[in-house]
Amino acid sequence: MAAESSFRALRAVEKDEGFFVTEIQEMPLASLPDHDVLIKVRYSSLNFKDALSAHGHRGVTREFPHTPGIDAAGVVVECGSGAFAPGDEVLVTGYDLGMNTPGGFGEYIRVPSDWVIKKPAHHDLRYFMVLGTAGLTAGLSVDRLATTVKPSDGEILVTGATGGVGSIAVALLAKLGYQAVALTSKVDHSDMLVRLGAHRIVDRSYVEDLPDKKALYKETWAGVVDTVGGSLFSKAVKAINHSGAATTCGMVAGTEVSTTIFPFILRGISVFGIDSVEISKARKERIWQLFDNEWALTNLDGISHDISLEELPAAIEKIHMGKMLGRMVLRHNP
Ligand SMILES: NC(=O)c1ccc[n+]([C@@H]2O[C@H](COP(=O)([O-])OP(=O)(O)OC[C@H]3O[C@@H](n4cnc5c(N)ncnc54)[C@H](OP(=O)(O)O)[C@@H]3O)[C@@H](O)[C@H]2O)c1
Structure with a gap:
């Protein structure tokens, strides 16, 4: 799969000192950090920490402009270390994704292969982003x-x-x-x-x-x-x-x-x-495998809503007001 030279991302931008807005920007692929796995993100999801980052919370994100999104599910485009093959479907949650590393609110991410988990066999990428962090x-x-x-x-x-x-x-x-x-x-x-x-x-x-x-x-x-x-x-x-x-x-x-x-x-x-961010990759893999097998949940349709990049800012405000109901799944353009 060839990568485009630029991609869309929802960015948190500091307009005036302490005043943050979100805007959709076209980002050069070359703006991504120099890590070994390039992933085309199909889905992300909205978590409380993303809302903090989008509002400029320096405890989560030190420097702006920034692309939040602590969750990403997508397809490997290239992997310098050889740990993954192009076309592999993968999940990335936690570590520094979406905090100070551009996250899943962008159509592409570039991350270290240590953060990347191969999607378990039985469920699709969307299911794992309904779950997300x-x-x-x-x-x-x-x-x-x-x-x-x-x-x-x-x-x-x-x-x-x-x-x-x-x-x-x-x-x-x-x-x-x-x-x-x-x-x-x-x-x-x-x-x-x-x-x-x-x-x-x-x-x-x-x-x-x-x-x-x-x-x-x-x-x-x-x-x-x-x-x-x-x-x-x-x-x-x-x-x-x-x-x-x-x-x-x-x-x-x-x-x-x-x-x-x-x-x-x-x-x-x-x-x-409970910490879900810095735990070992093996522990994350175990929980994802359980959700793929013995813990498979079949009743999440009523609590999950697919949204676009354009709809994301309104969902972020809902989280800030404590009005979130269930899970918002960000669906990037195919
Ligand atoms: N430790 C970790 O690794 C980890 C990972 C993920 C999330 N978290 C944390 O877990 C918390 C929940 O995350 P989330 O993604 O579930 O957030 P969320 O989707 O925004 O849900 C939070 C829920 O808490 C309730 N709530 C909101 N404001 C409240 C208040 N002032 N007092 C009491 N209850 C309130 C509301 O539920 P009701 O209206 O039903 O009461 C709200 O829907 C956040 O603090 C997040 O940072 C931690």
């Missing part, structure tokens, strides 16, 4: 939780349940026989959560309104898959059953966590931190 993170969370909590132990609370990580965590927990309790601010979207397999839907205010000062709450959940952090996570931890566990991966509700020591020393609970 959100799905990988949900998979890592459930995989970790399952080391401690079994389906017969009781209900699992999922925070931020209509978001990317939350919605896939609900679907995966249900697939594995867990009773997933979807905690959400959008109870009017309960039908979507029920279709994913949620056992119950609970309004976010139920946890938010728990009294701040209590050292422990009544034992309520065998486990928690937390995607939001902050006070919701702090409170949920105090309501985990004896010997239960929580995973935590996100911070949309805040970066500070405050709890007493009692959930840990009186109930023996465990908390697992």
Whole structure:
């Protein structure tokens, strides 16, 4: 496959100091960094971190203009190291993609072969971008939780349940026989959560309104898959059953966590931190293989929406307003 000499990308641009806009630009192929694998991107997906990068968050992206997109699925055009052949269908998520390396919001990326994973056999590129980093993170969370909590132990609370990580965590927990309790601010979207397999839907205010000062709450959940952090996570931890566990991966509700020591020393609970970005390629490959086989999810159609580069800015704003429902898949022109 011959590469074009230029390609389209959604770029985050600093117009005035601290004022960022996104615009579609035609980029020379030669502008890509000097890594060994050139990939024609077919699909990307929208994640919370992309919205931060697009808005100029320097904790994610140091220099602008920049092409966000922490996920990419596409076809190898050339590979200097020989690790991949032209035409191979591949996935790239995490590491520095879309942070300070031009990402999947461009029609081409050039990345080190260490970041590239061959697409598993049974599902197509789009399926893996419906999952994307959100799905990988949900998979890592459930995989970790399952080391401690079994389906017969009781209900699992999922925070931020209509978001990317939350919605896939609900679907995966249900697939594995867990009773997933979807905690959400959008109870009017309960039908979507029920279709994913949620056992119950609970309004976010139920946890938010728990009294701040209590050292422990009544034992309520065998486990928690937390995607939001902050006070919701702090409170949920105090309501985990004896010997239960929580995973935590996100911070949309805040970066500070405050709890007493009692959930840990009186109930023996465990908390697992989840990172999907810098984990080994082997660990990512294992989770993608599970999603291709035992964990294959067949009910994601209702939560995934294909969008074009032109539609991406509006979707980015939705994430900023906490209004994201499920997964937005960016489809580049064939
Ligand atoms: N550690 C990792 O490797 C990793 C990987 C992927 C994502 N993350 C992090 O995980 C988090 C979720 O990512 P995502 O892609 O799922 O984001 P998302 O699609 O934007 O979903 C976030 C969901 O959280 C809920 N929410 C939003 N604002 C909130 C607030 N102020 N308080 C409480 N809940 C709120 C909303 O769900 P409801 O309306 O249903 O409550 C929202 O849909 C982000 O912080 C992201 O950076 C981490």
